[in-house]
Amino acid sequence: MVGHGSSDNATSYGVYAFGLLPRWTALRDSISLVVYYRAELDMSGCTVLALSQSGRTRDVVEYVRRVRERGAFTVAITNDPESELAHEADDVLPLCAGPELAVAATKTYLSTLAALGLLAAHCAGEGGRFVNELRASAGLLRALIPTLEARIGGVAVPFAFAGRMFVVGRGAEYATVREIALKLLETCRVAAEPMTATAFAHGPVAALDSLFPVWAIASDDETLPAVLEAVARARHVGATVIASGSAATTVAGSDYVLPVPAPPSPLLSPLLSVIPGQLFAWALARTKGLDPDEPRGLSKVTLAR
Amino acid sequence: MVGHGSSDNATSYGVYAFGLLPRWTALRDSISLVVYYRAELDMSGCTVLALSQSGRTRDVVEYVRRVRERGAFTVAITNDPESELAHEADDVLPLCAGPELAVAATKTYLSTLAALGLLAAHCAGEGGRFVNELRASAGLLRALIPTLEARIGGVAVPFAFAGRMFVVGRGAEYATVREIALKLLETCRVAAEPMTATAFAHGPVAALDSLFPVWAIASDDETLPAVLEAVARARHVGATVIASGSAATTVAGSDYVLPVPAPPSPLLSPLLSVIPGQLFAWALARTKGLDPDEPRGLSKVTLAR
Secondary structure (H helix, E strand, C coil), X not given: CECCCHHHHHHHHHHHHHHHCCCCCCCCCCHHHHHCCCCCCCCCCCEEEEEECCCCCHHHHHHHHHHHHCCCEEEEEECCCCCHHHHHCCEEEECXXXXXXXXXXXXXXXXXXXHHHHHHHHHCCCHHHHHHHHHHHHHHHHHHHHHHHHHHHHHHHHHCCCCEEEEEEXXXXXXXXXXXXXXXXXXXXXXXXXXXXXXXXXXHHHHCCCCCCEEEECCCCCCHHHHXXXXXXXXXXXXXXXXXXXXXXXXXXXXXXXXXXXXCCHHHHHHHHCHHHHHHHHHHHHHCCCCCCCCCCCCCCCCCC | CECCCHHHHHHHHHHHHHHHCCCCCCXXXXXXXXXXXXXXXXXXXXXXXXXXXXXXXXXXXXXXXXXXXXXXXXXXEEXXXXXXXXXXXXXXXXXXXXXXXXXXXXXXXXXXXXXXXXXXXXXXXXXXXXXXXXXXXXHHHHHHHHHHHHHHHHHHHHHCCCXXXXXXXXXXXXXXXXXXXXXXXXXHCCEXXXXXXXXXXXXXXXXXXXXXXXXXXXXXXXXXXXXXXXXXXXXHCCCCEEEEECCHHHCCCCCEEEECCCCCCHHHHHHHHHHHHHHHHHHHHHHCXXXXXXXXXXXXXXXXX
C-alpha cells in the first residue's frame, strides 16, 4: 500500500484490516525506494493498493508505473476514476464520495478506510458480514456528528494557545492517531505528533509538562491496556488529557472526554473515532481565526516530489 | 524488522539497506498485530530481525516468541547477547558496542545501522566491499566529531526557546530524520516531528512560520531534489533552516550549515549524518539546563507494553 498524507494514514488501517481478516501481510511500502532509488525489486505475486483521493499524486502514479513493470498487480483506490492514477493502475476501486470540497480531506479519508476494510473482508470471505456492520456504523456516525458538533467548540477554546500536542493510541487506531495529528497540524498549525502508546511511553513522555496536551484514542479492543498505561504516565506529570474513542470514559482523570459509540465489531472503530478529532480541528481552527477548509500554503493535490 | 525508539528508527534504514543491496522487501512490522491482536499470520519463509539495545523490550521479546511459533526464523540484533531477547531468538548478532551509558541511545544506534547494512551487504554477496567502506566511514566519523563538538554550542544557543521543530529528509536518511527528532524530544523537550520531505511539503508546511525551525538532512543521493524543494518551501514562509548531511552546503539560504563528509557510498551516509543531530541535542539540552544523559522520566529499558 502506498499513499501520501491522509491516504498514507489510511494505509496504517490497511495493515490491520488485512492482517486480521484474510491474515495477510499488508505493508506501507517505501515510495522512494522504488521511485527515487529505482530499486530493482521483484514484485511478481504482489498486489499494490495505490491510494490517492485526487488520483493525481505524482509520486504515487510513478510508483504504480514502476511496480507494474516489475510484475505487481495494481489497484487504484481513488475518488476520481478518470484520474491519471486510475488509468495507470490495472484496476480501480472508486470511492464515490462526491467532490472533496475542503483542502484537508475528511470524507474521503473515511471512505478510504471503508474501501480497505471491505476489500480485506471480501478477501477473507466475510464481505457480507462486513458490509452490514459498515452500514450500521454509518448510522452511528450520522447520529454522532450533530451531538458532537454542538459540544466541540467549548472543548476547543481552551486549546487556542497550545502550540504542540501528542496524539496517542495503538493498533488499528494508529491510523486515527496519525490522521487527527495531521488535521491539527494542517488546519490549526499545532505541532501535533502522532505516536503509538508504547513509543510514547518509551521516550517522548520525558518531554511532557502541563503545557503539553495529550490526545488519547481509547477504543475497546486488545490495545486498551497499553493506551491506559500511557495516559496514566502523561497524567502523572500533569499533562492535560483529551480522551476519545469508544472506551474514552474508561480513561481515568481525563480533562475532556469525547466518547464515540462502539461499532458492531472493533475493526470498524477507526471510522467513528476520527470524528471527534476532525470536528475538534475544525472548531480549533475557527477559534484561532484560521480557515479550516483552505489552510494557508496547502493545495489539494500533491504535485511535490 | 521490529523495535521501539531508536531501534525502530534503525529499521527505517533496514528498508533501504535490504531493498538496495539484496533487493529484498524488508518491512517495519506491526508489533501490536502479532502481540495484542494475536493475528494468525503464516510467517513461514520469513526472517525476523528483532532490534533492542538492551534485549529486554517486553513487546519485542513477546513478538519474537509468537512469530517463531508461526514459522519465522528470528535473529536478535542486540547489545546484550545474554539478554532475554537473545535467548528467545534463533540466532544473535551482538552489537559489541560496550555499555550504552546514556539513557538516550547514541553509539548503539550507529552500531545497529552498521549491523543492518553489513547483513544486507552479505546477503547481496557484497560483504567485503561494504566492510571496507564501513571502516573508512568510521574513520571519517572519528575526524568529524571533535570539529563539530567545538562548534555545536554556538549553533544550539539560538534554539533555547524553540518549542517545536520539523526534521525532514527522505529515503535512507528517513532513519536519521526520525532519530534526530527523537533525540530532540527526549533530551531537549522540543516537539520535533520527523517527516519525509514529500509528506512535509504535502501538508505540514502549512503550519510553518518564522518561529517553526526546520532541520533538513540533505545527502548527496537521488532524494536530494525532493529535500531541496521542501526546504525552499519552508524558506518561502520565513522558517529558520538548519541544513546537515553530505550535501548541506547545497541547501540555498540555510541559516545554519552542519555538513558531514561524503562516505565511500551513499548508503553509508546515515551513519555520519546523524552525528550533527546527536551533538546538537546534547548541546541544546545543556543550554536549557537539562541533563542529556539522564532525561527526566525516561528509563533505558522499555518495560511498557
